[in-house]
Amino acid sequence: MMLEKRERSLLGLASIVIGFLFIVLLKTQGSAGSQVTRQETAVPSLIQTEQENQQISTDNERIQQELTKYAQGQSASTLAEQQLQEAQMNAGMIAVVGPGVQITLDDSKRAAVGQEDPSSFLIHEQYIREIFNALWNGGAEAVAVNGQRVTTNTEVFCGGSYIQINGTRQMPPYVIEAIGDTNNLSSALRFYGWDKLGDFQQQYGITRKLEVLKEATIPAGKLRDYHYAEPVKEGT
């Protein structure tokens, strides 16, 4: 198609204007997007710092209180004894008693038939870990499973036909006990994994039982030796 000169220049001009507008449009759209992300990244770091500040403040207060005791000239041995007692309690090295909950998990008595997945009939180590997590989240003060006190170093690891906990072999049924506010503990258990276990109970016959205990007794854990980690010496 042959165009006259005037027509050609008209079309060319229009194309240039359109192209220009497109680019401006894309740019404004893009800058609007990046504004949002920049702001969104600032929020988590703020919350993070604020939370940490609060934690350090609490800890500073605790140390201050301890220093005050020293300044008041309390007997050194009494104070050291108190501290040791406190640290043992925190670390889970003392048997404790109190109100709590008991959760029983057990493999199904029924075997898988046909298309059913055999693993749905068993209690897996992940369920135990999920329940621990929920219990701590609900403010548990002490937790044990099959008489093994859960401490900072406790592993819940699948060893095939058994589950390794604190280096010991544990077999089903798994009885988890936790001391704490029973209402908080019970409501903390209402999470996805717990409901899923309820479904497995109905479909495959595993056991998932929750009982509220007026008094649960949780044994002391074992203190381990540390070969690699050393306290960071302050100010030296």
Add this chain to the structure above:
Amino acid sequence: MHHWKRSLALPVTMVAIALGFLISLQAQTQKNVSAAEQISAERMSQMKLVLSNSQDQNTKLQEEHRVLLEQLDAARKKVGTDPQLLDRLKQLQILEGTQEVTGPGIQISIDDRNKNVLFPLGTDDIARMINTLKFAGAEAISINGQRIVVTTAIVLSGSSTILVNQVPINRAEGIPYELDAIGDQDTLLDYYSKLEAPGLKKYGMTVSIVRKTLIIPSYKGAYTFKQAKPVSS
């Protein structure tokens, strides 16, 4: 008067329509964007102010914390506490996590921002990795600066914020996740690289593990016992 070719009428009309549409769209977005930009800039500057205040306070508190611990150490020494008892206390404090520790270990960096990653690293993944490190005999563990202790819960808040010890650990800058573990480097490296790294890599994440002398911070939260009472023996 100039005579227009018929064949040109259609393209020119189309161009005119497109042009009109674009101009109106452009005017609209420009208006929206400049308004949004203004609000956003105001918010940003406020946010930055609050954040820098908060960070200043953090530095101050950290310093205060360090000085207080120093004083405490000195006070304990002054009253002549039995060194054996102090050793046991240190050991217990490593276990409860209130003691900052240093030692050989491995540092694991995980990046899940890759486009191929369908599901970013979740709370279950973090819990499983920590469990594996415990199984490998780790003596102290932290993730993004939060010490893992017995009461540590790892939970999701909202759609993507991960809380560890009730503190959000998501990072705005750098590698999203950094997992530190002190212990036997060979065992830690062996277990982690065999049991955990392949799965994450399969999902498109970038995982790097280095041997390092680490400093793992103390747990800053508090243990409270309201219901649990020591069993009197």
